[in-house]
Amino acid sequence: MADKITVGHVHMSGCTGCLVSLADNYEGLLTILDKYADLVYCLTLADVRHIPKMDVALVEGSVCINDECSMEEILETRENAAIVVALGGCACYGNTTRFCRGGQQNQPQHEGFLPIGDLIKVDVYIPGCAPTPQQIRNVCLMAFLLLKGNDEQKALATAYLTPLMSLAAAGTEACGCDLMTEVINQGLCCGCGSCAAACPVRAVTIQYGKPQVERDLCIKCGACYAQCPRSFFSFEVCGQYEAITNLIGEVMKP
Amino acid sequence: MEYLGQYKAVYKAKSGCEDILAKAQDGGIVTSMFAYALETGIIDGAIVAGPGSEPYKPEPMIATTVEELFAARGTKYSVSPNLALIKEATRSYGLDKIGIVGTPCQIQAVRKAQLYPIGMRDVPDKIALALGIFCMENFPYQGLFQMVEDHCATKIDNVTKMDIGKGKFSVYTERGVNSQIPLKVTHKYEQPGCHVCLDYVANMADISTGSVGTPDGWSTVFVRSAAGEAAFNKAVEAGWIIAESMDGVKPGLELVEKLATEKITKNQKYLEHRLHKEHPALKPLRNPYI
Numbered sequence: 001m002a003d004k005i006t007v008g009h010v011h012m013s014g015c016t017g018c019l020v021s022l023a024d025n026y027e028g029l030l031t032i033l034d035k036y037a038d039l040v041y042c043l044t045l046a047d048v049r050h051i052p053k054m055d056v057a058l059v060e061g062s063v064c065i066n067d068e069c070s071m072e073e074i075l076e077t078r079e080n081a082a083i084v085v086a087l088g089g090c091a092c093y094g095n096t097t098r099f100c101r102g103g104q105q106n107q108p109q110h111e112g113f114l115p116i117g118d119l120i121k122v123d124v125y126i127p128g129c130a131p132t133p134q135q136i137r138n139v140c141l142m143a144f145l146l147l148k149g150n151d152e153q154k155a156l157a158t159a160y161l162t163p164l165m166s167l168a169a170a171g172t173e174a175c176g177c178d179l180m181t182e183v184i185n186q187g188l189c190c191g192c193g194s195c196a197a198a199c200p201v202r203a204v205t206i207q208y209g210k211p212q213v214e215r216d217l218c219i220k221c222g223a224c225y226a227q228c229p230r231s232f233f234s235f236e237v238c239g240q241y242e243a244i245t246n247l248i249g250e251v252m253k254p
Numbered sequence: 255m256e257y258l259g260q261y262k263a264v265y266k267a268k269s270g271c272e273d274i275l276a277k278a279q280d281g282g283i284v285t286s287m288f289a290y291a292l293e294t295g296i297i298d299g300a301i302v303a304g305p306g307s308e309p310y311k312p313e314p315m316i317a318t319t320v321e322e323l324f325a326a327r328g329t330k331y332s333v334s335p336n337l338a339l340i341k342e343a344t345r346s347y348g349l350d351k352i353g354i355v356g357t358p359c360q361i362q363a364v365r366k367a368q369l370y371p372i373g374m375r376d377v378p379d380k381i382a383l384a385l386g387i388f389c390m391e392n393f394p395y396q397g398l399f400q401m402v403e404d405h406c407a408t409k410i411d412n413v414t415k416m417d418i419g420k421g422k423f424s425v426y427t428e429r430g431v432n433s434q435i436p437l438k439v440t441h442k443y444e445q446p447g448c449h450v451c452l453d454y455v456a457n458m459a460d461i462s463t464g465s466v467g468t469p470d471g472w473s474t475v476f477v478r479s480a481a482g483e484a485a486f487n488k489a490v491e492a493g494w495i496i497a498e499s500m501d502g503v504k505p506g507l508e509l510v511e512k513l514a515t516e517k518i519t520k521n522q523k524y525l526e527h528r529l530h531k532e533h534p535a536l537k538p539l540r541n542p543y544i
Contacts, residue, residue: 021375132375163370163544186540187446190359191392193314193335194366197342198373209333209394209445223373229363230447230542238458241365242479245378 005147006054007140008041009087010077012070013097013113014061017130018088019044022058024133031254032137036144050076056143057081058136059122062090062097062113071119078120083143086122086168087136089129089221091115093174096129096219115172125167127174127222129200139164141251156237156244163232167222174222176203176213178231184210188230198227257514259457261476262483264507265497266468279329279417280465281473283495284355284385287461287485289320290494291353296485297382299343300353302326303334309410310402311395314339316347329387331416331423332395333445337363341373344380351382357389358453365458383485386456388464388474388510390418390517397443405440406433419465449524450542454514461486467510468503474510 009019019042023029033039037056041048051057057077064070078084089095094115102111116122126135139161146157176199183189191209198204203217204224211224225231237244268281274289275282284302291297304315304326312334317323336356343349354364361384368378393401402410406425415426424434456462460482467474475497477486489495500507525543530536 126372128372130375132371132373134371134375134378138369138371160369166544182540188450188540188542189445190357190363190447190451191333191335191394191445192356192360192363193338193340194363196335196338197340197367197377200373206335206338208396209335226372227367227370227374229359229366230450232544233362233366233542234544235452238362238365238369241369241458244369 003148004036004038005056005144006040007037007056007058007143008051008054008081009039009044010041010051010057010059010073011043012059012061012074012091012116013064014088014090016044016060018058018060018091018136021088021130021133022136025137027254028133028137028252031252032140034254035251037140051080053080055081055147056083056085056140058085058087059091059116060087062094062115063119064110065112065114065119066110067107074116074119083123084116084120085124085126085139085143086116087126088131089127089174089219089223092117092125092127092167093172093220093222095221098220117168117172122168124161124164125222125226126164127167127226128198129219129221129223137252138248141248156240159234159236160244163234166232167226173220174225175220176211176215176218176224178222178225179204179211179213179228182225183228183230190230192229194227194229195224198223257511257518258455258476258507259453259462259478261462261478263477264500265475265477266472266500266503267463267475267495267497268472270493270496274324274327275471277324277327279327279415281463281468281471282327283461283463283473283475284387285323285327286494287383287385287489288317288323288353288355290489290492291383291485292318292320292323294488294492295351296488297351297353299347299349299351300355300383301336301339301343302355303330303336308395310398310413310416316343316349318347328415329417331393331418332398333392336360337367340364340367340381341375341377344377350380352380353383353385354381355385355387356456357392358386358456358458359389359447359451361386361456361459362453383481384458384460386459386462388455388462388466389451390454390513391444391448393440393443394445397445401435401440401443405435408432449521450528451521452518452543454517455510464510466513467500467506474500474507
């Protein structure tokens with residue numbers, strides 16, 4: 001086994017749900033930390049005060065632009081991390097922090113929150129609220145293969161991460177409306193129902209074979225569109241589902 | 255054979271159960287496989303296209319007993335968003351081993367959900383058996399309704415079976431075949447999203463099945479994955495499925511491959527057309543494939 005990669009969890013304005021999701025890999029997290037990744041920065045779990053150099057930064061939360069410390073830290077993260085991953089809806093798209101209008105104690109003047117991609121270049125998105133333990137695990141494993149694997153493993157990791165890099169390149173706004181504007185309006189919806197299952201707040205139902213979004217419920221996490229088989233679909237990756245599933249099962253053994 | 259996907263074996267097959275065959279669309283493969291899998295604990299529930307609020311309007315349902323499964327028998331030529339229940343099955347129903355049946359695009363969605371579980375917490379390892387059905391195109395319910403009531407001049411309430419085959423859309427009532435229209439007439443009612451689909455025989459399913467290639471009353475079955483192979487062989491052994499060789503079967507795999515090639519090349523052309531390269535003034539439409 002090649003040496004481990006270094007990973008950090010950078011906590012911006014988030015609720016810690018993303019970190020809990022990472023921890024919800026349970027013994028799988030221990031396997032990742034044992035074999036594939038050293039956690040070099042994580043305010044909640046590691047006693048490190050300043051953002052160090054690292055291979056992968058998992059950034060949770062959006063950035064409060066009224067807070068000097070947050071602005072410094074997001075810049076530091078970009079400077080110190082080879083790969084920046086926006087972890088969860090807030091970092092990718094703003095999520096519920098998009099609805100903030102300030103007035104919250106103990107910093108009522110904090111009212112402007114931006115997804116990290118509005119401030120720095122982001123390499124990979126993991127949308128969703130919360131992002132799922134399995135999706136975080138898969139990205140960690142693929143980042144390891146990308147940086148430490150052989151040529152074949154690098155190729156697989158590249159193919160796997162490409163769609164999540166494309167999401168990062170596509171922008172910082174997400175909403176249930178994407179199902180209308182990017183899928184149905186584009187003549188691509190196949191009526192499978194993935195979006196309805198993916199929505200964490202059950203804002204999406206299927207009427208006559210097409211998604212119907214209750215827009216007042218939508219928290220703008222990006223899960224529905226990212227889960228849609230017609231937002232992105234990689235034959236190269238999904239065609240090998242059996243081999244990749246077996247591989248993940250194999251490498252996650254303690 | 256690239257258009258037929260990877261498979262370990264292909265059979266001419268039908269259910270070994272008379273009750274299932276009596277109401278089956280073709281060979282009753284999906285019902286029999288799920289019934290056997292439920293009985294033996296390979297799955298603890300199956301997401302199927304059950305009866306909806308209107309005749310022939312499918313509504314996804316989770317069947318945990320063979321009786322419930324029987325309520326969903328037969329093809330309804332309309333969109334059943336089965337994936338909508340895939341997370342619910344692991345929550346409200348508490349299923350650990352899910353069976354799901356779907357069209358090729360839905361099976362693609364299942365595999366995407368397993369490899370990119372962005373909004374699918376704890377779902378990926380709970381898909382035990384994914385059955386795919388051959389699919390040329392699907393119809394929104396309003397389109398199907400119009401085909402039946404308008405073109406076939408039949409009250410949809412009186413329909414006992416619908417079938418697509420041999421270039422025709424047929425509607426049956428209790429008196430037998432009531433009306434047939436050429437498929438050409440139905441094309442305009444197809445769901446637009448079907449025209450970018452590059453999969454005819456559910457290449458990513460554990461087991462794929464459909465009527466094309468085998469005589470009436472039988473189905474063509476592709477066994478693809480290790481999980482599919484294990485379940486299918488046991489179902490044959492237990493008598494739930496009767497499976498025979500495809501050798502010499504007419505019209506056989508040649509027809510399956512011909513239709514798969516036709517569908518995929520036609521849709522590849524359409525995807526190419528969506529790029530609007532021939533019109534410098536037109537912007538391209540989005541391509542879903544990376």
